Amino acid sequence: MLDEASEELSVADRLAEWQQGDFTTDCNEFLFCSPPFDAEDEGAVFSADVEEEHQGLCVISQTCDIVRDPEKTTVSYVTVCPLVELKAAHLSAVGKGEVPRFGMLAGAPENLVVDFTRAMSVKKDLLVEWSRQRGCPRELDLQNFARSLERFYGRFGFPDKFNACMDTFRIAVNKKYGKGSDFGKSLRSISEFRVFPHAAWENTEGVSITILAILKEPENREVRDVEVIRKELNDQASKISWSEPFSPSDPVLRIATLHELSAAEYINTYPLELNALSFAKRYREEG
Numbered sequence: 245m246l247d248e249a250s251e252e253l254s255v256a257d258r259l260a261e262w263q264q265g266d267f268t269t270d271c272n273e274f275l276f277c278s279p280p281f282d283a284e285d286e287g288a289v290f291s292a293d294v295e296e297e298h299q300g301l302c303v304i305s306q307t308c309d310i311v312r313d314p315e316k317t318t319v320s321y322v323t324v325c326p327l328v329e330l331k332a333a334h335l336s337a338v339g340k341g342e343v344p345r346f347g348m349l350a351g352a353p354e355n356l357v358v359d360f361t362r363a364m365s366v367k368k369d370l371l372v373e374w375s376r377q378r379g380c381p382r383e384l385d386l387q388n389f390a391r392s393l394e395r396f397y398g399r400f401g402f403p404d405k406f407n408a409c410m411d412t413f414r415i416a417v418n419k420k421y422g423k424g425s426d427f428g429k430s431l432r433s434i435s436e437f438r439v440f441p442h443a444a445w446e447n448t449e450g451v452s453i454t455i456l457a458i459l460k461e462p463e464n465r466e467v468r469d470v471e472v473i474r475k476e477l478n479d480q481a482s483k484i485s486w487s488e489p490f491s492p493s494d495p496v497l498r499i500a501t502l503h504e505l506s507a508a509e510y511i512n513t514y515p516l517e518l519n520a521l522s523f524a525k526r527y528r529e530e531g
Contacts, residue, residue, distance in 0.1 A: 256313040258372035263307040265349060265379035265389045267327060267358075269300035298326035302349065302358045302379060303371070304393060314368045321365040327356045340418065344399070347392035350385040351378050360396045400514045403445055406453075409486050410516070413455075416480050417518045426467065430476040433465035434458065435502075438513035442493060452493040455481060456513055459501045474499050 303310060305322040314320035330338065330346070338346045338357055347358040380386040402410075417437075420428045438456040445451065457477055459465065467473050474497070481497045502510070 255369055255372050256311075256315070259311050259313070259368060262303060262310045262371065262376055263378075263380070263386070264303060264305060264310065265351075265386060266376050267300050267302040267349065267352060267379045268374035268376060269327070269353075270375050271301050299329055299353070299356050300327040301325070301366075301374075302327055302347075302352075304358070304360070304363065310368075320369075321367055322371055323363050324366055324371075325358050325360055325363050327352060328359045329355050330357055331355075341395075342418075344392075344396045347389060347396070349379040349389065351381050358392075360393070395517075399517065402439075402514070402517075405487060406445075406490055409484060409490050413480060413484050414518050416483075426472060427476045427480065429466040430473040433460055433467045433473055434477075435460045437516040437518055438510075439516050440509075440513045448489055450489050450491060452491050453486075453496065454493045455497050455516070457497060457499045458505070459499060461501075470499060 301324040303322050303324050309319055310322055312319045325347075327349075328346075332355075334343070335355060335357070337343050338348060345359065345361045347360055349356070349358060352358075380389050416427075417431060421431050422428065435458050438458065440454040440456060442452040442454070443450065457473075459470070459473070462468065465473075467476075477499070478495075478497050481492075484492070484496075486492060
């Protein structure tokens with residue numbers, strides 16, 4: 245809980261110290277609702293269970309919403325998620341981006357992650373009563389945590405058949421991303437993969453697909469020769485097993501820098517979920 249000096253500050257002043265990713269470990273248990281046992285009983289009420297296994301709570305609201313004075317605005321709540329402890333094997337999978345429901349905090353105690361599936365709201369008056377700990381000490385940590393939130397809450401829902409088509413490509417990227425091969429180096433020269441469907445996703449007559457590979461800036465590429473990158477990615481893209489209604493466009497792969505793309509070309513494509521490349525813990529400072 246707070247010390248005496250902090251307790252003398254107003255709620256607004258204390259909120260100003262909080263930011264997205266900050267957490268507390270002194271919030272004790274909290275309640276969550278579960279459905280009634282008898283689903284056929286329309287009059288049955290939801291029960292409230294006490295959650296004691298969590299290790300703390302992390303604020304996932306945007307910083308601009310956290311610091312707004314609840315007495316002067318209608319934003320009087322923040323969204324929090326529990327901190328849970330994972331075993332080493334599970335932590336490794338989270339670090340590789342294979343379990344999007346969990347987010348990693350640079351400043352959290354060892355083995356603790358944020359469980360995004362169990363979000364809840366708490367009043368700001370309660371939040372400021374807790375002892376705050378900084379979850380994202382650096383700007384890069386904030387960016388990575390925001391990407392984890394974006395990945396979990398903002399992912400586009402590709403059709404199941406398309407996801408099945410992309411399995412071999414996704415597995416190859418995750419397996420080879422950290423390797424010293426030309427393919428691994430080429431992957432680390434790409435900032436993200438995106439997908440452009442040449443028809444509506446629900447079109448049953450056929451949807452041809454272009455995979456867009458966006459290059460990093462030249463000084464941040466491990467492979468400087470774009471033709472080498474093109475060859476390595478094309479070789480892997482040729483192994484994709486397409487099934488109806490999806491098929492490869494000609495060519496199936498386009499390589500470009502952000503400077504070469506128009507705004508329309510970018511926003512009309514969809515980020516392709518390739519864990520090791522796009523959203524994993526491997527985000528790191530360039531250069």
